[in-house]
Structures are given as C-alpha cells and as structure tokens.
Amino acid sequence: MNAPIGDSHKKDIAHALHPYTNLAVHEDQGPLIISKGEGVYVWDDQGNRYLEGLGGLWCVSLGFSEPRLAAAAADQFAALPYSHTFAHRSTEPVIALADKLLEIAPEPMTKAFFLSSGSEAIDAMIRFTWYYNNGRGLTEKKKIISRKRGYHGVTVAGGSLTAIPLMQNDFDLPLDRMIHTDTAGYYRYGRTGESEEEFATRLADNLEQLILSEGPETVAAFVAEPVMGAGGVMTPPATYFKKVQAVLKKYDVLMVADEVICGFGRTGNMWGCQTYDIQPDMVTCAKQLSSGYLPISALMISDKIYDVLKEQSKKHGALGMGYTYGGHPVSCAVALETLKIYEERNIVDRVRELAPRFQERLSALSKSPLVGEARGVGLIGALELVADKNTREQYPAELKIGxxxxxxxxxxxLVVRALPGDVIGICPPLIITKEQIDELFDSLSIAVTETEALVKKAA
Ligand SMILES: Cc1ncc(COP(=O)(O)O)c(C=O)c1O
Structure with missing residues (x-):
C-alpha cells in the first residue's frame, strides 16, 4: 500500500488555483503532486507509483514516456518554435497534420481547423454553425442541443452545452440558444420493463418533440459524444444514434460528433462514429490527438459546411476566426508523430485485442453488491455504484461513495476517476498490456471490497 498522500504539501498551494477541487477543504489538504511518468505509470513526489487508469484526463494514449513524441517536439522547437496560420500563412506541420488526420477521419470530413483545446473546438463548431446558417439565410436557426450529463468543455459557450450542474450552477450558464435533451444511459434512465430498443425510440421521440416545441426553424445542431465520457461513461443503446440521426435529418439539424475522448481507437475503431454508425456533419477531437503531450484540438468539417464558409468569407473578406496558438507548429508536429505511431503500431487492432480482457475483468466487478452496472466498450469502462442493486437507488451524494x-x-x-453519480471511470493508456490490465483490475477489486466493508460498517 502506498504512503499517505499530500500531507507534506499542506502549506504549499497558496498560489496555484486547482480546478475541480473543493477550494475550502483543499486549503488544508495538500494535493497529490505527480512528478514523473513511465509507460502506464506515474510517480508522486513521495516516490509512490500509480498505474494511471485514466490516462491523465482520458488523453495519454501512448503512455508517459514516448521518446518519439519528445523528439518530434524538440526537432520542431529547433526548426521553428512558433509561426501562425492567419491571413494565408501556414507551416509544414499544420499542412502535414491536416493531410494525415483527414486520411483517417470519419466520412465525409474534408477540412481540419486546429485549436488548442477540446473546449475551443466546440466553440469553433458553434461559431461555424451560426455562420453556416446565416450564410444559408436561416438567421433564426441557431439553437444547439446537447444531452444532459454531456461534457463539451468549459468555455462560456462549450460550458453551456456541458449539461452537468457543477459546471453551470452559479456560473450563469447555460446561455440561451443552448438546450438539453435526454442522456442515453439505459441503466440509469431506462424505465422498468422498457427494452433498450424501446428506450432508444423514446429518446429519439423526445428529441423530435423538443425540436418541434422549440420550432425546427430555430434548431441548428445536435452535439453528442459517441460514448458519453466525463458525465459517466455511458455507452448508447445499439440503435440510438440511427434513430436520432433520422430525426436530425428530417429537421435539417446538423449532427456533431464530439470525439474528444472517443477518437483515435478508444472504442475499438478509429472513431466512436464508426463504432456507433454516426454520419457526422462536423467532428471535434483533441486529447489522444497528441497523446496529451501538447495542447491541440481539431474541428473537422464536411464540404457541406465548408462550401458555405467559403461563400461567407468571400462576403466578409475573410474567415474571421482564429487563435494565436491554433495550429501551433510544435503541437502539430507532436500530433503528426502520434498519428504515425498509431498507424505503425496498429493501435486500433491492439485495442480490439485487449478489449475482451478489459471488459471481462470490468464485468466481473458487477458481482459486488456495490456495483449496479459495469459497462464499457473497447478500452473505456465504468462502474456505477448503487445502494440497492434491485432498485438502482443511489447513495446520498454527500456520502461521496465514488x-x-x-x-x-x-x-x-491505481488512479481512477470518480465521476458524477458515483460512477468510477476507467480509461487507461492504449499501450497498456494484458498483465497491466490485470494489475489495474486487481487493485480496483481491492478498492471495491474495501469500500463495501466501509459501507457495511457505516450502515
Ligand atoms: C467530450 C469532450 N469534449 C470536450 C472536452 C473539453 O476539452 P478541454 O478540456 O481540452 O477543453 C472534453 C474534456 O474532457 C471532453 O471530454
């Protein structure tokens, strides 16, 4: 067992403001300080080793010590550490990365716009959606639908689509124009006696009713993660996206796939779109695009969108949108190397090979009285913890069971993440081995058993 965490840092955090912490409590409790990484492991500053079961924040696909990524960054720093892509300038890494990304992109994507974070990619998607509909003369068609518990970043616009109360309450979000529909989590939201198929139908019907009640002429886009990540790792029913897309088509509403977590092999295909038969109009990606080594994201668009953007930029004189660090050459060089490594090491095949072991060990934990559902796909999974397996009743949130x-x-x-609703998220680096998967679940099993004992004692 590892030594206690954080005691030595009680007084060390006066100036660093850390997200997603209880600032009042954490003034007295030092943070876990991670100091080094190798393969799937990280070490804290006290020398304790952890298997990183969430790949940092769902991003470090190639582990914490890939020398080729460090070399790609060093080479690009030496050649050209900065240049921008405004006003018809570019760099070789931007062009090469766009080519490589589009080569593997979900159909029918044809253009990539680079930014620095998933949130920025979502914001760019919103701007392009509005610009697109203005370009088509549909000036009322502006509302964006996301799903409750969906996570799409924390910028003011992206945070309006992130329908998680913690991220919206008292931040004066969501902005208007951003509306929310049902979560595609059958275990938590399916009704008694309702089949998964019926659940998917009900959600698609509800979506249609929402579009109709808002007025189809006001609804522009629907954005969804193929597998909902930070909101609780919810895998959708098999026919959910098919039914949803039929509704979107009927009312001329864009389908946006937020692949920030699912992209690059996570679900056992290069894209979550392929796993769930999604034909997107736009796609956002980030995180595993550079294995998390440098900040970079991309918004990919299809010709349908691009053709209108082209007309709009003719009308206005330029595409009036871009960031100082969008398409940063060093980030692009690292992302390009990441994609080359995925190809050389057949990362998708690797996920498919390892997924059965991962999912089998995950499923085995559903025997615990504490685990209502163990779910996942590819190399992503979750345990949803409940007080009563028969009724799916949850523990009071203040007990913080997760x-x-x-x-x-x-x-x-072992590092795993407690997500809203007492869901434990697991999303290890894609380079994890079979033995390390066993190590991950051996540690997790002990944690589950210990938590069961704690709960029993408290009852
Ligand atoms: C699906 C999804 N979209 C968008 C984002 C926002 O990305 P970032 O934190 O890089 O802004 C995240 C972050 O976790 C995400 O999971």
Whole structure:
C-alpha cells in the first residue's frame, strides 16, 4: 500500500488555483503532486507509483514516456518554435497534420481547423454553425442541443452545452440558444420493463418533440459524444444514434460528433462514429490527438459546411476566426508523430485485442453488491455504484461513495476517476498490456471490497 498522500504539501498551494477541487477543504489538504511518468505509470513526489487508469484526463494514449513524441517536439522547437496560420500563412506541420488526420477521419470530413483545446473546438463548431446558417439565410436557426450529463468543455459557450450542474450552477450558464435533451444511459434512465430498443425510440421521440416545441426553424445542431465520457461513461443503446440521426435529418439539424475522448481507437475503431454508425456533419477531437503531450484540438468539417464558409468569407473578406496558438507548429508536429505511431503500431487492432480482457475483468466487478452496472466498450469502462442493486437507488451524494472508492484505489497504486453519480471511470493508456490490465483490475477489486466493508460498517 502506498504512503499517505499530500500531507507534506499542506502549506504549499497558496498560489496555484486547482480546478475541480473543493477550494475550502483543499486549503488544508495538500494535493497529490505527480512528478514523473513511465509507460502506464506515474510517480508522486513521495516516490509512490500509480498505474494511471485514466490516462491523465482520458488523453495519454501512448503512455508517459514516448521518446518519439519528445523528439518530434524538440526537432520542431529547433526548426521553428512558433509561426501562425492567419491571413494565408501556414507551416509544414499544420499542412502535414491536416493531410494525415483527414486520411483517417470519419466520412465525409474534408477540412481540419486546429485549436488548442477540446473546449475551443466546440466553440469553433458553434461559431461555424451560426455562420453556416446565416450564410444559408436561416438567421433564426441557431439553437444547439446537447444531452444532459454531456461534457463539451468549459468555455462560456462549450460550458453551456456541458449539461452537468457543477459546471453551470452559479456560473450563469447555460446561455440561451443552448438546450438539453435526454442522456442515453439505459441503466440509469431506462424505465422498468422498457427494452433498450424501446428506450432508444423514446429518446429519439423526445428529441423530435423538443425540436418541434422549440420550432425546427430555430434548431441548428445536435452535439453528442459517441460514448458519453466525463458525465459517466455511458455507452448508447445499439440503435440510438440511427434513430436520432433520422430525426436530425428530417429537421435539417446538423449532427456533431464530439470525439474528444472517443477518437483515435478508444472504442475499438478509429472513431466512436464508426463504432456507433454516426454520419457526422462536423467532428471535434483533441486529447489522444497528441497523446496529451501538447495542447491541440481539431474541428473537422464536411464540404457541406465548408462550401458555405467559403461563400461567407468571400462576403466578409475573410474567415474571421482564429487563435494565436491554433495550429501551433510544435503541437502539430507532436500530433503528426502520434498519428504515425498509431498507424505503425496498429493501435486500433491492439485495442480490439485487449478489449475482451478489459471488459471481462470490468464485468466481473458487477458481482459486488456495490456495483449496479459495469459497462464499457473497447478500452473505456465504468462502474456505477448503487445502494440497492434491485432498485438502482443511489447513495446520498454527500456520502461521496465514488470518491471514497477512488481514494482507496489510489492507496493501492491505481488512479481512477470518480465521476458524477458515483460512477468510477476507467480509461487507461492504449499501450497498456494484458498483465497491466490485470494489475489495474486487481487493485480496483481491492478498492471495491474495501469500500463495501466501509459501507457495511457505516450502515
Ligand atoms: C467530450 C469532450 N469534449 C470536450 C472536452 C473539453 O476539452 P478541454 O478540456 O481540452 O477543453 C472534453 C474534456 O474532457 C471532453 O471530454
């Protein structure tokens, strides 16, 4: 078991403001300081080793010590550490990365716009959607639909689509024009006696009713993660996206796939779009695009959108949108190398090979009285913790059962994430081996058993 965490840093965090912490509590409790990484492991500054079961924040696909990525960055720093892409300038890494990304992109994507974060890619998607509909003369068609518990970043616009109360309450979000529909999580939201297929139909019907009640002439786009990540790792029913897309088509509403977590092999295909038969109009990606080594994201668009953007930029004199660090040459060089490594190492095949072991070990945990559902696809998964397996009743949020389990896991050298609704998220680097998958689940099993014992004692 690892040594206690954070005690030595009680007084060290006066100036660094950390997101997603209880600032009041964490003034007295030092943070876990991660100091080094190798392969799928990281070490804290006290020398404790952890298997990183969430790949940082769902991003470090190639582990924490890939020398080729460090070399790609160093080479690009030496050649050209900065140049921009405004006003018809470019760099070789931007052009090469766009080519490589589009080569593997979901159909029918034909152009890539680079930014620095998933949130920025979502914001760019919103801007392009509005610009697109203005270009088509549909000036009322502006509302964007996301799903409750969906995560699409934290910028003011992206945070309006992130329908998680913690990220919106008292931040004066969501902005108007941003509306929310049902979560495609059958275990939590399916009705008693309702089949998964019926659940998918009900959600598609509800979406249609929402579009009709808002007025189809006001609804521009629908954005969804193929597998909902930070909102609780919810895998959709098999026919959900097919039914949803039929509704979107009927009312001329764009389908946007937010592939920020699912993209680049995570679900056992290069894209979540392929796993769930999604034909998107736009796609956002980030995170595994550079294995998390440098900030970079992309918004990919189809010709249908591009053709209108072209006309709009003719009308206005330029495409009035871009960031200083969008298409940063060093980030692009690292992302390009990342995509080359995925290709050389057949990363998708690797995920397919490992997924059965990962999912089998995950499923085995559903025997615990604490685990209502173990779910996942490819190399992503979750445990949803409940107080009563028959009724799916949850523990009161203030008991923080999920956070307790994640803390126990940490004590046993494993990083997993407690997500809203007492869901434990697992999303290890894609380079994980079969033996390391066993190690991950051995530690997680101990944490589950210990949490069960704690709960029993408290009852
Ligand atoms: C699906 C999805 N979209 C968007 C984002 C926002 O990305 P970023 O944190 O890089 O802004 C995230 C972040 O976790 C995400 O999971």
């Amino acid at each position: 956070a307790t389990l994640a803390a126990r896991a940490l004590n046993h050298g």
